[in-house]
Amino acid sequence: MQELKGHWQTLTMESESSLSQADLLNQLTEEAEAIVIGIGAGMSAATGFTYVGKRFTDAFPDFTQKYRFFDMLQASLFDFEDEQEYWAFQSRFSLLNFFDQPVGQAYVDLRHMMTGKNYHVITTNADNAFYAAAFDMEKVFRIQGEYGLWQCSEHCHQQTYxxxxxxxxxxxxxxxxxxxxxxxxxxxxxxxxxxxxxxxxEKGMVEDGHFHEQKERYDQFLKENQDKKVLFLEIGVGHTTPQFIKHPFQQMTEKNAKALFVTMNQKDYFIPHGIRPQTVRIDENIAEVLHASSK
Ligand SMILES: [Zn+2]
Structure with missing residues (x-):
């Protein structure tokens, strides 16, 4: 077991056990030759973009009263009674979570931590958090679309508006x-x-040139770095759509003995046996760990 982690000096040093999770993360990102960052809903929630509670009910008192939605995700996927009502909700939703989205400190901290490093991001969040935090958007792949874009509801052609x-x-x-x-x-x-x-x-998603360019840059990064000491850093990724980040990260880790899978999550998700020797779990508060390790 020790052999696989042995590729990582940080993890073989005697001090490993005494490092804080923030220092551990910081040292691992320093040591990595490439960093693939996978972002899920937990990252946006950790920095204040929550979909449940006051932020939701304050923005949608009318909709929450009429439909008793549990959270904003459920509401955003709801089959509204007609298009006029659909857009009444979606217009306010996309201002809140995209066009007028404020800067999230955890995203800024992540950007600081990545300064000068060889990294790429894949996110299942369709919000605008990376843009708001002034990331180089050439390094970000939004695999689940964007709240600021539209598609034909019949998917009759592959173009967004x-x-x-x-x-x-x-x-x-x-x-x-x-x-x-x-x-x-x-x-x-x-x-x-x-x-x-x-x-x-049923229908998947309309994926146009803008989407495919992002995908190609991401695939290219993975290919260029596949034999290196790669850090697969998963932040706030749950189990709603494991096919986009969680499973590919775990599979790529398994294929590369030098790779390390770091999962930042307060929930303890199942880790396949084959990669446990190459897995590090960070279970403290995401925003606090990123803030401390970005300094
Ligand atoms: Zn159409």
Missing amino acids: HDEALIRQMAREQSDMKIPANLVPHCPKCGAGLEVNKRNE
């Missing part, structure tokens, strides 16, 4: 949870309603 001014107008001019009918956007090809760019179980 955006219109921030219209979103703002929808938010401003709605009443009784409906936008005016003439503001409802339609697909320029087939006339079906547009919807927020996201993946759904």
Whole structure:
């Protein structure tokens, strides 16, 4: 067991047990030759972009009263009664979680920690947190779409659209949870309603040139660094969509004896036996660990 971790000096030093989790993380990122960062909902929640509780009920008192939603994720996936109501919700949702999203300190701390390092990011969050924290967006792959983009609800063609001014107008001019009918956007090809760019179980997601460019840069990074001492750093990744980050990270770790899988999560998820010798778990508060290790 010790043999695999033996590739990492940080983990073989006698002081390992006495290092704080923040120092341990910091040293591992210093030692890595490449860092692949996988971000899930837990990262945004850790830095204040929570989908449940006051942030949600303050922004949507009308919708929470009418539908008794448990959280904002459930609400964002809800089958609203018509397009006018759908856009009344989605316009305010995308202002809150995309266009007007403030800077998240944990993202800034992560950026500081990565300064000068060879890294790339994949995120399942469709919010705008990396942009708000001034990341180099060429290093970020948003695999689950973006709240600021739209797609044809029939997926009739692979193109996304955006219109921030219209979103703002929808938010401003709605009443009784409906936008005016003439503001409802339609697909320029087939006339079906547009919807927020996201993946759904039956139809998948509209993936256009912008998406494929991000994917190619990510794949290229993985390929260039596949034989190196790679740190797969998973932050706040749960088990909703393990096929995008968790499972590929674990599989790539298994294939590369020099790789290390670091999972930052307060929940203890199952780790496959084969990679346990190459796994480090950081279970303290994500925001606090990132803040302390970015200094
Ligand atoms: Zn269409």
